[in-house]
Amino acid sequence: MRASLLQIAVDDTESVDSRRQRVASLVREQAGADLVVLPELWTTGAFAYPDFATEAEPLEGPTYEAMAKAASDAGVWLHAGSIPERDPDGPLYNTSLLFSPAGELTATYRKIHRFGFDKGEAVLMGAGRDLVTARLPNATVGLATCYDLRFPELFRGLVDAGADVLVIPAGWPERRREHWTLLARARAVENQSFVLACGTAGTHAGVPQAGHSIVVDPWGDVLAEAGPGEETLTVSIDVGKVAATREQFPALKDRVLGLAEPRR
Numbered sequence: 001m002r003a004s005l006l007q008i009a010v011d012d013t014e015s016v017d018s019r020r021q022r023v024a025s026l027v028r029e030q031a032g033a034d035l036v037v038l039p040e041l042w043t044t045g046a047f048a049y050p051d052f053a054t055e056a057e058p059l060e061g062p063t064y065e066a067m068a069k070a071a072s073d074a075g076v077w078l079h080a081g082s083i084p085e086r087d088p089d090g091p092l093y094n095t096s097l098l099f100s101p102a103g104e105l106t107a108t109y110r111k112i113h114r115f116g117f118d119k120g121e122a123v124l125m126g127a128g129r130d131l132v133t134a135r136l137p138n139a140t141v142g143l144a145t146c147y148d149l150r151f152p153e154l155f156r157g158l159v160d161a162g163a164d165v166l167v168i169p170a171g172w173p174e175r176r177r178e179h180w181t182l183l184a185r186a187r188a189v190e191n192q193s194f195v196l197a198c199g200t201a202g203t204h205a206g207v208p209q210a211g212h213s214i215v216v217d218p219w220g221d222v223l224a225e226a227g228p229g230e231e232t233l234t235v236s237i238d239v240g241k242v243a244a245t246r247e248q249f250p251a252l253k254d255r256v257l258g259l260a261e262p263r264r
C-alpha cells in the first residue's frame, strides 16, 4: 500500500478558503497513491480556538465538498484529516472524514479525547464516544486524532476491532515533539500495527507546530519521518507485516484481561 501524508503548513497568514483550495490541489497530485492522509483541523489550525466557531461547518460543508472531489479526481482513499463540525442539534465536534476513491464518505470519527484541560478544545467541542474502523482493500484502518495518542486503551480497542493500520491526524506543537515521536512508536509496538501519524507545520495562534509526521511499522521501526516544514511524506507499507509480526512475536495473545482490583 502506498501512502502519502500531507504535512500541511497552517499559518495565520493564509485564509481558510485559500488553504482549502491549495490542499485540494495537493491531494490531486497524489494520484497513484492508495491512501492520502491530512492533518487535524488544517482549515483553522488545532490551536486557533476562536476560529472553531466561526469556521465550523456542517459535515457536508465546503471541506467535505472539496475533499470528496479531490479524492475522486485523484482516485485515492483520502483521510481528509479533521474539521470543526457543527452538529445542527449539538455542540461542535473535531470530526475526521474518510473518503473512498469514488469520493464517497465512508467513515467519520469524532475525536474522543479533547485537548486543553479546562480551556480550548476541551470546552469548545463535544467529545466523540465511538471507536471507528474502516475496511480498505488491503487494510483495516483505525481512526484516532492527535491527543488521543496519549490514551493507549483507545488503540487497543481499535486493534480488538480488527485495525492493522492506525491513522492519526494531528496538530501537535513543537514544544512536545519528543512525546509525539515516542508515543507514535509506542502505539505501533504495543499494538503490533502500522502507525501513520500526520501533523501540521507552520505557526498558528502563536503555537509553532512540530511537523515530523511519521510512519512506524509494527516492530516500531520508523519507515519515514518528515522534517519541520510543509512536506509530502510518501511511503510503501506491506500490511502483511502486521500478521507476520503478531505471529512471530505473539505478545497480543498474552494479554490478561479482567484483573482483580488492588486490595486496600
Ligand SMILES: NC(=O)CCC(=O)C(=O)O
Pocket (backbone or CB within 6 Å): 040, 046, 114, 115, 145, 146, 147, 148, 150, 170, 171, 172, 173, 176, 179
Ligand atoms: N490538538 C491536540 O490534540 C494537541 C495535543 C497535544 O498538544 C499534546 O497531547 O501534547
